[in-house]
Amino acid sequence: QKEVEQNSGPLSVPEGAIASLNCTYSDRGSQSFFWYRQYSGKSPELIMFIYSNGDKEDGRFTAQLNKASQYVSLLIRDSQPSDSATYLCAVKGDSSASKIIFGSGTRLSIRP
């Protein structure tokens, strides 16, 4: 059983629309949740993190967490071609754990 699951895509969204990326995780004790963006041929870069249930907004990005449903999502408003990348969901256990588990990523394509 995969620990962190994401739809591999590609997810195609028109420019200016909202892109919605989803992630589920299996460890109910998970405490910290991260979204990384990885452009083709580049390394992942952190764009959002969320620790508490609810929404967290940062510019055009909103992370949503529902621990009861073991579900975390990333919304990108006013999508731009520069948002085209693979988005990796990552999950961390309790504060003492050093293991950060990644999903296999969702490839997002913003079409002009």
Next chain:
Amino acid sequence: ETGVTQTPRHLVMGMTNKKSLKCEQHLGHNAMYWYKQSAKKPLELMFVYNFKEQTENNSVPSRFSPECPNSSHLFLHLHTLQPEDSALYLCASSQRTDTGELFFGEGSRLTVL
């Protein structure tokens, strides 16, 4: 200097060779990580070091041998690798292991012939 620097960026080696990957971070972080990224597979955690001490070995074969002489440097020594070990090896650092916010290097692309 970029935050996390990895060398070499590309490496081709035979199965009987011995080589090393190097990672250096200039962020003042205390935790360093090795991840393996293969096509269409999730990033796979290999090793974690916190204040130079290894805290995670994710059942990695002994042909991969990590070394962390200080909090700024991390090595991955490679010997008698297999073709299936060909992948992108990513080094990352974080302030501490309990923060979870990773800063990645550009990776070392390894090809084993």
